[in-house]
Amino acid sequence: MGRRVLLIEDEPNIIEAISFILSKDGWTVHTHADGETAVDRVREGVPDLLILDVMLPGRSGFDILRELREEAAPDLPILMLTARGQQRDRDMAEQLGATRFMTKPFSNSEVLETVRALAGP
């Protein structure tokens, strides 16, 4: 079983595409689409890496990030995904403790390289 990545994203076809490329790279991909229960989902089993969308139904990705950093997963590598590339969003993500920030639309190779880099050797 490969290292575990949890993808919190609500767009089914993005979920499918990212899951496919990461699985092919040897990752075990878990997915979750609801913002409200996202923190609980992480607590159930902290993954090796979290990919977190900003705009989620029920709760903002920034709120989830804040709570994770405060208690559940202070050291977990977290890659934030957003359709908004504004500087203030980047600043907010950095301030709240995101490890990396990526703007949609991105390429598969960007995602793959970033995930590999964040997970370490």
Add this chain to the structure above:
Amino acid sequence: MPERQLTGTRLRNRRIDRGMKQSALAQAVGISPSYLNLIEHNRRRIGGKLLSDIARELAVEPEMLVEGTASAVRIPLQEAAGEFRSAAPEEARIDELVARFPGWAALIGAQHDRIAQLEARVQRLTDRLTHDPQVASALHEVISTVTAIRSTASILVDSEDLDRDWQARFHRNLDTDSLRLSESSQALMGYLDMNADAAAQVQSPLEIAEAEMAARGYAYPELERGEASPEALSADLPDPRARAILRNWLSIFVEDARHLPTEAFAPAARKLAHDPLRLARMFEQPLDRVFRRLAALPEDGDHPVMGLAICDQAGVVVFQKPMMDFHLPRSAAACPFWPVFQALTQPGRPVRRIVGLPGASATAFDCAAVARDFGPPSFDGPGQVVATMLVRPVHPDADTSPALVGPGCRVCPVEGCTARRQPSLLQDGA
């Protein structure tokens, strides 16, 4: 907001500024110090010769001392000075500026107001793009769908060993996402179009005058019948510059109608299939006048919809009647391939072209244009060449090969255009 000063107070301040004693000023103008004291404390009114005498002694224009006459000009000047302190304006001398150069002071104030209007417009547009939840939501939908399409398409291209089930699955995803993208982008465009009126709330005088004519359907039967005047029909516009522009256009309308009255022109236009050249010959009138009268015909079953554009010698569009997709940009340079600009290069010689905007669904337009020199005959000076273009839609079934014209470089997708002035937002690397 500066405190409004009464005449007496202003007079007193001016005297003190100049280090002049009350008794000395009173003696100089032949009144008692106690009477001057009453004036300075606003307990006696002042005007006429006494005001002029006091103003002369205080080395100031009388208007500068009179309550209210200058404050309407002074306030925007003070606001302008406050906003551009880096320019180090002599704020203490605003009164002097108003009194000595009232025209320049009014101009600075008007420009200050205009800047404020434009800033408000920019702010509204910016807010719309950054804070409007509808736009944000629609853009998020578009970008998310594009992300899914990009990622899925890359998988299909890069994965040589993809089995049939996965291939079919990703193809289905592409199909649903492309449909979704089409719907979400149309929804976004529809929303932006719907709000175009709100964005245009702050308009230039030219736009205000055009909007007024558009609201009337470019038809003024009462002018033709002599029951109203251009002055009367433009009087309701609050902006004096817009009023002057509208009055000018309506005067041209009256003159055109006098030579080509609707009761004779409309049936002839119908009979001659709205052919401007034949109509010009028939009525022995200049072609540009025929264009304007054709564009002013009522848009009913008897007459097709027709647009009009008029530009001056510098290529600035000074009037237009938009129609369907036809609309020349006002704030940016238009595509030079529109025949109206070609006509400018050959005054007196008409140009006719079938043109089309890029895009499969765009309508083709039959454009006829002519330029005429309205200046007095002279060997000196640049002349006053004005080009007028009549625009008619080409029937969708007509067998034509329209020449390509663009909507303006910034939003034009045509690649390799020899007339491109700047990169397009719609192309890579823009």
